[in-house]
Amino acid sequence: MIGCDLGSNTLRIVQIECQSKTRIKAFERIVRTAKDLHVTGLISKTSKQNIFNALHEASKLFDFKNERCFCVTTEAMRIASNAKEILEEIEATFGLTFQIISGEKEAYLTSLAVENALKREGYEHQTYALFDLGGGSTELTFCKNGTKQSQSFPFGIINVAERYTHDRMQHVTRIVESINPFTQAQPHISSTFLQLVTTAGTPTTVAAFLEGLDYAHYDANVVNGKVLHVNDFEEAYERLSAMNEEEAERYTGTNRRDLVVVGILIVKAIMRKLGFERCIVIDDGLREGVALEQCYNLNKS
CATH class of the missing domain: 3.30.420.40 (ATPase, nucleotide binding domain)
Structure with missing residues (x-):
């Protein structure tokens, strides 16, 4: 499939x-x-x-x-x-x-992939908080014992990086406030949902970078299931920001350093907002969810 x-x-x-x-x-x-x-x-x-x-x-x-x-x-x-x-x-x-x-469909399909990956990597896969930071939108899912609530928000690394070239932290903080109505409906997020999971290019790139992998040698098997502390994102931000462009692009890919740096700011803001110091990084995402849904449909038929 x-x-x-x-x-x-x-x-x-x-x-x-x-x-x-x-x-x-x-x-x-x-x-x-x-x-x-x-x-x-x-x-x-x-x-x-x-x-x-x-x-x-x-x-x-x-x-x-x-x-x-x-x-x-x-x-x-x-x-x-x-x-x-x-x-x-x-x-x-x-x-x-x-x-x-x-x-919302994007969030649902991504959650299918993430649950399959969490199970494969030996984590609890029926209770979690998940965010998928994309290029143009960010999806949040809260899952408790298999029951899910999701919402999509129209901010991502491309539209934030292109719109805001100065005072980015302030802009990111303001933009991430837009998730408040959804998150405030979930009391005690970190204790209710136990673990924070993240998927998409920024966290997977940071996980690979901190493992010493450059972009050309990215390995999903190394990244999947890796636990990152919010301080790990700060370390990656400082190291990538300090590199010259050519060196940074060895790790982020061509013309991606700026996107990854902005992505790190957003990841840190979301982690703070949700009350988690650590997150589990999963490479599997929407593409896997699309295929898995069709596999499940085949089994039903």
């Missing part, structure tokens, strides 16, 4: 073996779908070309024509006025039908 996630920053594709629920192969490319979107309201020509280049590359790795394949796209395509024409062109070129899903 193949799951595709065209996000606001990254195209991520995975093939999963349904019986064992394990990855057969995975693919990821930075495409910057949401670049300049907050200014123009459009997916840019450069972003579109990045997406098509990445899909051409992926089509050599995955058998899109003969394998079951399910594709979703998120915040950037939710708001771009030219989303429909780009997705129609993708379908005509690659035969892939991308469905624009809601933030």
Whole structure:
């Protein structure tokens, strides 16, 4: 089963073996779908070309024509006025039908992947708080004994990094306040939900960086299940900020240092807001959730 996630920053594709629920192969490319979107309201020509280049590359790795394949796209395509024409062109070129899903559906599918990963890594998988910091949106899920509540918020690393180049900490603090109505409905978050889980590019990049892995040698097996303290994010922030651009990009990937640094500020603010000093980092995310949902549907039928 193949799951595709065209996000606001990254195209991520995975093939999963349904019986064992394990990855057969995975693919990821930075495409910057949401670049300049907050200014123009459009997916840019450069972003579109990045997406098509990445899909051409992926089509050599995955058998899109003969394998079951399910594709979703998120915040950037939710708001771009030219989303429909780009997705129609993708379908005509690659035969892939991308469905624009809601933030709540995104949160649900991501939670499926995270639960599978927590179980695999030996953690409790039915009670947790989860945040998924994306390029254009952030999803929060609170799960207690398998019962979930989720909400999507329209801030992510790209729109925050592009809008605010000065006084970022103040802006991040203000933006993260937008989660208050949702979080305040959950009393005693850290004691009720026991563990904080995070997925997406910023925490996985930080976890890999602190393990000494550069971007070219990223290893999901090293990252999955790693526990990071809020001070670890501060250390990564200081070290990456102090590096020259070329050295930093060895660890963050090309043109990603600024996004990761902004992402760290957001991660720290969310951790403080939720009352957790530590979080479990999980690489599995929306693409795995898309594939797993279809695996579960196959089993039911």
